Amino acid sequence: MAEILADTFPGEAHVSHAHHPELSFFRKYIWSEDHKTIALQYLFTSLFFLLVGGSLAMGVRFQLAFPGAPVPLIGTLLPSWLVTSAGAFQPGGYNGLVTMHATVMVFLVIMPLLIGVFGNFLIPLKIGAPDMAFPFFNALSYWLFLLSGIVLLSSFFVPAGFPASGWTSYAPLSSHAQYNGTQAGQSCWCVGLFLNGLASIAGAANYITTIINMRAPGMKMFRLPLPVWALFITAILLLLAVPVLSAAAAMLFCDLNFGTSFFSASNYGQPLLWQHLFWFFGHPEVYIMILPAMGLVSEILAVNARKPIFGYKAMVFAMVSIAGLGFIVWGHHMFVSGMNILLSATFSFSTMVIAVPSAIKTFNWMGTVWGGSIRYTTAMCFALAFVSMFVIGGLSGIYMAATPVDLFIHHTYFIVAHIHYVLFGGSLFGVFGAIYFWFPKMFGRMMNETWGKIHFALAFIFFNCTFFPMHNLGLNGMMRRIADPMLYDHLQSSQPINVFCSVSAFALGLSTIPFLVNFFYSIFKGPKAPNNPWRSTTLEWTVPSPPGHGNFETTPTVYHGPYEYSVPGMEEDYLPQNQPAPETARLAAH
Amino acid sequence: MLAALFLALGASAYGAPRTSGLWWMPDVASKSGEQIDQLTYFIYYLTGGVFILTQVVYIYFLIRYRARRGVRATYLHGDNRLELVWTAIPTAIFIGLWGYSNHMWWDVIHTESPKDTMEIAVMAYQFGFSFQYPGATGKLGRSDVKLISADNMFGNDPTDPATKEDFQSGVLELAIDKPVRIRLNSRDVIHGFYIPQFRIYQDAVPGRTIDWVWFIPTKIGSYQLACSQLCGSGHYNMKAQIEVVSQAEFDKWYKEKVAAAAGASSGNPPAQMK
Numbered sequence: 001m002a003e004i005l006a007d008t009f010p011g012e013a014h015v016s017h018a019h020h021p022e023l024s025f026f027r028k029y030i031w032s033e034d035h036k037t038i039a040l041q042y043l044f045t046s047l048f049f050l051l052v053g054g055s056l057a058m059g060v061r062f063q064l065a066f067p068g069a070p071v072p073l074i075g076t077l078l079p080s081w082l083v084t085s086a087g088a089f090q091p092g093g094y095n096g097l098v099t100m101h102a103t104v105m106v107f108l109v110i111m112p113l114l115i116g117v118f119g120n121f122l123i124p125l126k127i128g129a130p131d132m133a134f135p136f137f138n139a140l141s142y143w144l145f146l147l148s149g150i151v152l153l154s155s156f157f158v159p160a161g162f163p164a165s166g167w168t169s170y171a172p173l174s175s176h177a178q179y180n181g182t183q184a185g186q187s188c189w190c191v192g193l194f195l196n197g198l199a200s201i202a203g204a205a206n207y208i209t210t211i212i213n214m215r216a217p218g219m220k221m222f223r224l225p226l227p228v229w230a231l232f233i234t235a236i237l238l239l240l241a242v243p244v245l246s247a248a249a250a251m252l253f254c255d256l257n258f259g260t261s262f263f264s265a266s267n268y269g270q271p272l273l274w275q276h277l278f279w280f281f282g283h284p285e286v287y288i289m290i291l292p293a294m295g296l297v298s299e300i301l302a303v304n305a306r307k308p309i310f311g312y313k314a315m316v317f318a319m320v321s322i323a324g325l326g327f328i329v330w331g332h333h334m335f336v337s338g339m340n341i342l343l344s345a346t347f348s349f350s351t352m353v354i355a356v357p358s359a360i361k362t363f364n365w366m367g368t369v370w371g372g373s374i375r376y377t378t379a380m381c382f383a384l385a386f387v388s389m390f391v392i393g394g395l396s397g398i399y400m401a402a403t404p405v406d407l408f409i410h411h412t413y414f415i416v417a418h419i420h421y422v423l424f425g426g427s428l429f430g431v432f433g434a435i436y437f438w439f440p441k442m443f444g445r446m447m448n449e450t451w452g453k454i455h456f457a458l459a460f461i462f463f464n465c466t467f468f469p470m471h472n473l474g475l476n477g478m479m480r481r482i483a484d485p486m487l488y489d490h491l492q493s494s495q496p497i498n499v500f501c502s503v504s505a506f507a508l509g510l511s512t513i514p515f516l517v518n519f520f521y522s523i524f525k526g527p528k529a530p531n532n533p534w535r536s537t538t539l540e541w542t543v544p545s546p547p548g549h550g551n552f553e554t555t556p557t558v559y560h561g562p563y564e565y566s567v568p569g570m571e572e573d574y575l576p577q578n579q580p581a582p583e584t585a586r587l588a589a590h
Numbered sequence: 591m592l593a594a595l596f597l598a599l600g601a602s603a604y605g606a607p608r609t610s611g612l613w614w615m616p617d618v619a620s621k622s623g624e625q626i627d628q629l630t631y632f633i634y635y636l637t638g639g640v641f642i643l644t645q646v647v648y649i650y651f652l653i654r655y656r657a658r659r660g661v662r663a664t665y666l667h668g669d670n671r672l673e674l675v676w677t678a679i680p681t682a683i684f685i686g687l688w689g690y691s692n693h694m695w696w697d698v699i700h701t702e703s704p705k706d707t708m709e710i711a712v713m714a715y716q717f718g719f720s721f722q723y724p725g726a727t728g729k730l731g732r733s734d735v736k737l738i739s740a741d742n743m744f745g746n747d748p749t750d751p752a753t754k755e756d757f758q759s760g761v762l763e764l765a766i767d768k769p770v771r772i773r774l775n776s777r778d779v780i781h782g783f784y785i786p787q788f789r790i791y792q793d794a795v796p797g798r799t800i801d802w803v804w805f806i807p808t809k810i811g812s813y814q815l816a817c818s819q820l821c822g823s824g825h826y827n828m829k830a831q832i833e834v835v836s837q838a839e840f841d842k843w844y845k846e847k848v849a850a851a852a853g854a855s856s857g858n859p860p861a862q863m864k
Contacts, residue, residue, distance in 0.1 A: 090823075091823055091824065091825070091826045091827070092822075092823030094826070095820060095822075095823065095825065098820075164822075164823070165820060165822075166820045170779075170780055170819070170820070172778070172779050172780070172796060173779040173780065173820070173821060173822060176779075179716065179778055179779050179822055180822060181822070181823060265735075265795075265796035265797030265798075266797065269797075270797075271780060271795055271796060271797060272795060305655070305663060306657075306662075306663040307663045307664065307665070307666070308665065308666065308667045308668075309667075310666070310667070310668050310669075311667075311668035311669075311672075311673050312667065312668065313668075314668065314673045336791050336792050336793055337780075337793045337795070338792070338793050338794075338795040338798060338800050341695075341699055341700060341802060344695065345692050345695060345696075348688060348691065348692060348695070349685075349688050349692070352684040352685060352687060352688040353681075353684065353685075355680065355684050356677065356680050356681050356684060359676065359680040360673070360676060360677055360680075362644070363672075363676040364668070364673075366644070366647065366648055366651065367668065367669075367672070369648070369651045369652060369655060370651050370655065370664075371655060371663060371664030371666060372651075372655045372663045372664070373655065373656075373657045373658070373661060373662060373663040374652065374655050374656050374657055375657050376656070376657075384652065387648070388645060388648065391641060391644055391645070392641065395637040395640060395641055396637070398633055398636075398637055398687070399630070399633055399637075401688075401691075402629060402633060402687065402688075402690075402691035403691055403692065403694075403695040404622075404625070404626045404629055404691055404694045404695050404698055404789075405626060405629055405630050405633060405691070406791075407626060407698070407699075407789055407790060407791050408615075408623075408626055408630065408786070408789040408790075408791065410791045410818070411782060411784070411791065411818040411819060412786075412818070472613050472614065475614060475615045476613070476614065476615065476616060476786075477615070477616055477784075477786025477787075479782075479784065479816055479817075479818040480818070480820075481820045481825065482825065482826045483826035484826050484827070487826065487827050487829070488814055488816060488829065489812075489813075489814055490616050490786055490787070490813075490814065494613075497613075565663060565665075566662050566663040566664070566665045567665055568665055573662060573663070588665065588666075588667050
């Protein structure tokens, strides 16, 4: 590690290059300690998990549209804990689908895509470092993540199958085998999340150390590109929040298997303790899953609008305040949990306040496109859609923040709509945009723009068709996590909406096909990418695509902030961070 | 143009007549529910206005500032006055909204219920609900979660004579305009007490009694009490019937039940009913 830190000092550039002999296949692709390879390992693994989580969602939507109908094609092949002998989903198996869909998407898709892929790939390249501070821990982090995914998914094969107490795993349902009936699956859930937590902690410690210690000369904190800021703040959140979940998962495992009673109603246990621990992690987790996307999107917007980001410092301060306030809003998941109702009033206040920085960010994004010269690349389309979808997700959050309205819509499809607008329309659209944007740097080839646009149009349309009507289902009082809405008098009239949502969801699932084909085809057959295809200013675009081991031939020096686009007095409309401004350029002090 | 799609979607969804019940909230049937609906509509118009305003401006920007040959983007890093404006205005709106909503929270949950409130014990279990009504004295007997057992599913305290008169029901029978307070317990895992028409939700937590939920039914009719907290393999069908009837009809039902319970308790402990 010492020699890597030494690389960051100017003048001693890249002694490490000389010391690297040709790596064996195993060290190059399997146990690689190169941050770029690890990022790609994360990328392929979490795209695989995206297909798994998406398939589970298809199962959920099939059941809700056609309760009791046999699953086409594969119905009779599925295990008996999941389907009846006729091949239709069992209610308990449906609970397993819901639980695993959410758990997979949160812990094996969104987090690793944002943090594992883009954190690993971008942080060293954007700050001018040859690699992460702790390459060994970085590799360890990936393998722990993969192991956590294997453990979680192995619950498909254990007796009684998937854990079925929701991704929130509220005790004492989750902590007593006689209540949940899925002891083995629930144990897999605990172990999987524990391992996943270790992977996150290792990664987060690495990111923080790298960003603090390994910035290139001249890369002051307020010259960091916004994705790096976002990932830095996210890493701090991870480091403070994830250990709480790991501890809670370990306690739950003990309750479930060794007869302890942390969360049971008897023996001095306390069921609400689980909810407090889970949401103390869970709410920062929500921001862990959106802040990096905000950072990535901010950069895509600035590059493609050919404008400096509007209010760079306001953006940073907004993220810092989201992170700080994020730790005192967890109770808004528990307004009606039986927690003291005075506390509900308090948490309602902090929740209203945390909406302010999100509003600030939205206005700054709009300020960024104002007066721009907008290039509608696929990446830009996803980034622009992110802003609109995030606005919808943010505004629907206000309903829940108002405690009396929460009395009505708590645990209904309104919250399902809300969370998907933030995590799919928000985070996942951000991820798609970022993949289209950084693909040339990752693989040295360009993705096909036409197919990218087709993917975007289909995803955008069917995303909204799937999730917008869920607001209405929620307002009609449709509860979450029920296998058959037709059993309730007040829900029968809204069943056509369920069918519409499901058909749209199937189309949304199919819309990933153009993306996947484009992605894999372009890796091998896409046109070769130049170093800087988008004419960007940040450091990763100053090196070859893909960058070699050690990233930079010589350690770059940084002269100004990350978003100097359309500077007056320059012929080019962008000024890379590692180039001193020409004398004619009239840079603004800000 | 992108957002126009869901604007249209939203408009068609919200434009449909409410009476159909297909697209919108079920008709409200409780007093606090009427208040809550006012707040819901207030937030609906507020967020709807903000949404339309921001999206119209945004889409205008996206068309107006598309890349054109020979036109360079404006070089601008931000504007601190604007930052101040769009920090201060949302802050004021959000804090104001909190004041409004919190005032109502106090009103619907935290205030004392009227003198003539009837208290009903609700026991949630995997997978159903059971109800216990006060006997002739009109006062529900004491109960304690520690006393809950297979023979004593409500945890009735045998030292309180009032428990002898209490009777149990599998249906939640309510009189119109008569305030009801719920004494909510769970025997096993966390369940939800959810009546969408009453705009009421409260979790039932094993090991504790939740007694702050009260409401006044305002419409005669049949409703369903639904469990809205995932509670196991039978969760999807965990519900109970609610009948809101006229005071006279309720009194008739109540007298019959009290008489039956008195007859039973002279010889046997209160029968377990589902």
